[in-house]
Amino acid sequence: MASNVQTGEKPITIREALSAALREEMLRDERVFLMGEEIGVWGGTYAVTRGFYDEFGPKRVRDTPISEMVIAGAAVGAAMAGLRPVAELMTINFAFVAFDAIVNHMAKVRYMFNGQFKVPMVIRTTTGGGKQLGATHSHSPEAVFAHFPGLYVAVPGTAYDAKGMLKAAIRDDNPVMFVEHSTMLQRRSAVPDDPDFVLPIGKSDIKREGRDVTIVTYSKGLEWSLAAADILAKDGIEAEIVDLRWLRPLDMETVFQSFKKTNRCVVVEESLPMFSVGSEVAAQLQDKMFDYMDAPVKRVNALDQPLPYASEIEMMALPDANKVVAAVKEVL
């Protein structure tokens, strides 16, 4: 076996969790195959599929030309026809090139032909800034994809979630945008090695319990929020952290339950502020939870502008734990 993955009791990285999920699903179901740029011979831009080409061969680990439109679109056709493609877009920055295939066909062929087709496919891609890659390579636009009914959008923030959610995405009959954070792949947590460990689609998770404020977040935002909660705890402030895990379906029920207890909310995400997850959560809270509101909903986002190269100013533009702490203090 060429796979470099070992799951078990000891904590594994998000990269290993993703790799294990892919490998287990490929072993379980012949119809599951991978396609994308540099996933095979190279071993994956982020090494998630290292060893797969040797283990599964070129039929099931399909290197593609640099052709995002046809990567997404051919996956749609293959899925409609009965295969279960897991396509990879090297980073979410290149998903814009495939936007039409994703929005018009991946999301809509089922509906517009009245349910004649299923589209059991996953597009895996990486998101996030903070790597000095400049304006074109530092986007976090996952909320853009969550705009469209017909798609599911997964945004895991731990190895445990990454594995269980990716397996769920591959097994589901609906198309999923599976968005991994490129700077979190080395983060570790304990992950079950049961090959049937699958997490439910569209279910958020309370990552920390608290009574004073609800922090709603996902992906990299989880890290900033957990760090902020530790800082706040020193001042006796107990933050409850709701990790959305999925932007669509969006599990607002868990947010509402938490909010009924805390009456205060801060939304933390790496994406731009306008038309963001924060905008949506705030809108739903004022609509459904008005009577429980003790303070305005605050949003912690990237600065509303492109990201630069120089590290000092790139980090100024991105959220961090201190910004989360400051926002929480504003709503208390």
Next chain:
Amino acid sequence: MAGLNKTTLLDWYRQMVLIRRFEEKCAELYQQGKIGGFLHLYIGQEATGVGSVAALRPQDHAITAYRDHGLALARGLDPKAIMAEMLGKRTGVSGGKGGSMHLASRELNFWGGYGIVGGHLPLAAGIALKAKYNEEDEVVLCYMGDGATNIGYFHESLNLSAVWDLPVIWLVENNGYGMGTAVDRASGQVELHKRAVGYGMKDGGRVDGMDVIAVYEAISDAARYASKNGPVLMESMTYRFQGHSMGDPERYRSKEEVQRYAAGDPIGKFRQTLVEKYKDVAGELDKIEDAVVATVAEAVEYAENSPAPTYEDLVAHVYAD
């Protein structure tokens, strides 16, 4: 015409006349406001549609753009259910949710009409990949307009099909225009089939798209090639007698040009061929035409009497359960 018997040829004639009468009726219903949205007629291109679909086996696949009524009829979708779709009824092929541009039948391997120019080309590659992956002997016939050859999807899809040796026939229905833009105003290489060279795939050449038998033979050859060796790019030279869609003022072409092509009407030409080949066939052809008129009338009646979709239909099938 080797191997083509009279029954087959008369059936093709029936299909071509059916497409013509069906669409003339659609134009009428559009004027009356009973069909909404866009309506792109196939009139003039019937020989390309009928001849090419006739070359497919049941296990083969067809996929096209929004100018899809003719191909749907040729592939055997029920005229009643197509007309019901036109009228936005829940008995339509797409439940009244697709409309004229989005006809499909999973059962008949007719993978749909698509409204985004070129958007279905990668889907065709994916369907062909399924066949190859499962080692099934199936060919995908992917239709597109001349205009679609200039969108990025064309490049990426054709290249991938060549790299992966996918069993696809890329068939350009060259009707001279993409909306109002003539081919030589949009394409550097105006012989569109020649782009095959750039992808290292077989150049299937040009066929007279107004001659149903020639189209059948050319696509049959291409299908045999594609199922064994990989993709083919070819071009069917045709012409649309009507505007791009309903309400096109047709400022980009002259009446004389349209009349010149109309003189070579594929249905009239085919009728002539049949009359020359089979003595006394004229009466049979007339009977076919009458039967087609009745079929279209039945389709309209069925569609008009069908119920509109409901709220439950509106919200169904956004996701698979």
